[in-house]
Amino acid sequence: MRTIQVAVIGAGPAGIYAADILTKEYGHARVDVFDRLPAPYGLVRYGVAPDHPRIKEIIKALRRVLSRDEIRFIGNVHYGSDVALPDLRRHYDAVIFSTGARADRDLDIPGIELPGSYGAADFVSWYDGHPDVPRSWPLTAKNVAVLGAGNVALDVARMLAKPADEQLTTEIAGNVYQGLAANAATDVHVFARRGPAQIKFSPMEFRELSHSPNVDVIVHPEGFEIDEASQRTINTSKSTKLVVDTMMKYLEREPTGAPHRIHIHLCQAPVAVLGEDRVEGLRTERTELIGDGTVRGTGEFTEWPVEAVYRAVGYLSSHLAGLPFDHHAGVIPHDAGRVLDIDGGLIDATYVTGWIKRGPIGLIGHTKSDAAETVNSLLSDLPGLRVPEVTDPDAILEHLAAKDVDYTTWAEWERLDAHEISLGEVQGRERVKVVAREEMIRAGRDALVRD
Known part of the structure; x- marks a missing residue:
């Protein structure tokens, strides 16, 4: 050998x-x-x-x-x-x-390139402290649309809805906390093209959506359709059954009056982002299940007054x-x-x-x-x-x-790792992430560097 x-x-x-x-x-x-x-x-x-x-x-x-x-x-x-x-x-x-x-997968609808329309992957990179993205993020919109029915859409909605102070137990960097602290969002609307049995949320992540006392999760009954094919999926997939059960609990739950709300809209397909110079709204088309897990448009359109749109339709x-x-x-x-x-x-x-x-x-x-x-x-x-x-x-x-x-080495990563942990100890957290590439490298070569 x-x-x-x-x-x-x-x-x-x-x-x-x-x-x-x-x-x-x-x-x-x-x-x-x-x-x-x-x-x-x-x-x-x-x-x-x-x-x-x-x-x-x-x-x-x-x-x-x-x-x-x-x-x-x-x-x-x-x-x-x-x-x-x-x-x-x-x-x-x-x-x-x-x-x-x-990268974010494209969504080919009119207005998707307007200012105020963002890719979810870019937002995730920002709040995760990626060194190659800007240090600030525009969070001035009170009403926000999130397009997608997967875990990334859940993450984006949750990060937009939860108060910044609830993140102080995590590893978020200082610039991310400051950005979230200035976040104006009160209502985050998540739009899914299909029904509850076709949602791709993980059961645990979906349940955790309501763990913040400052956030109400509201499932809107319009579009809550379970046809025969959906019921077969529910009967044969434990994960799907757990998601649908959780969604039904949200549907039946009375809002608590929390200051922030995550709205789940089913069978609503985005067809256009509205606005002249920036995002001013979203137009969706009501869809209906056709028996094979897919949907078709009904010709019934709704315009939603949102000031920002995040597309979470897949990575590329x-x-x-x-x-x-x-x-x-x-x-x-x-x-x-x-x-x-x-x-x-x-x-x-x-x-x-x-x-x-x-x-x-x-x-x-x-x-x-x-x-x-x-x-x-x-x-x-x-x-x-x-x-x-x-x-x-x-x-x-x-x-x-x-x-x-x-280039950096494993030994340098271990020193950077220890440095981030030491930054967290000062604040009673597990770690505080270092964001800037140059600072990451420097911390790996100098165990005494401090922010």
């Missing part, structure tokens, strides 16, 4: 699981996990709402993987500029891309330099994780896993089986993989240094 060097591009759960499985399945594998950010963990750090610390527990498992000797974290490296595919092929036996999905992966890309599906073409060229042929020693492979579907835990498939393909191909031109594992670091890439 020869020793192999494998590069993983993307240090989120998908990439870390791939490194974990590969090194366990093949004892002579050494893996470098690259990320464009100075810190690891991807969407677990920058895509999970700060008031969901339970989900962030997965970081403990990811940390154990990255701390192993046979796996090396190399952060603050931008694929495509700091390091290109030919560079990786010179230094590694194989490359696995796990760059995820960071980005095209990576030197690789083919299916722009419609937002994925890299592959066969069981083996990257395919535009003609369907295999690209040697190049693999893909996670959302860039299968699209932004499934929960974090679903990426394990996905990574296992990709690793199995790589190991099956191993006898035919060419030995890289450069076999010294430190040569890639010398290559980055020669290009003046200010």
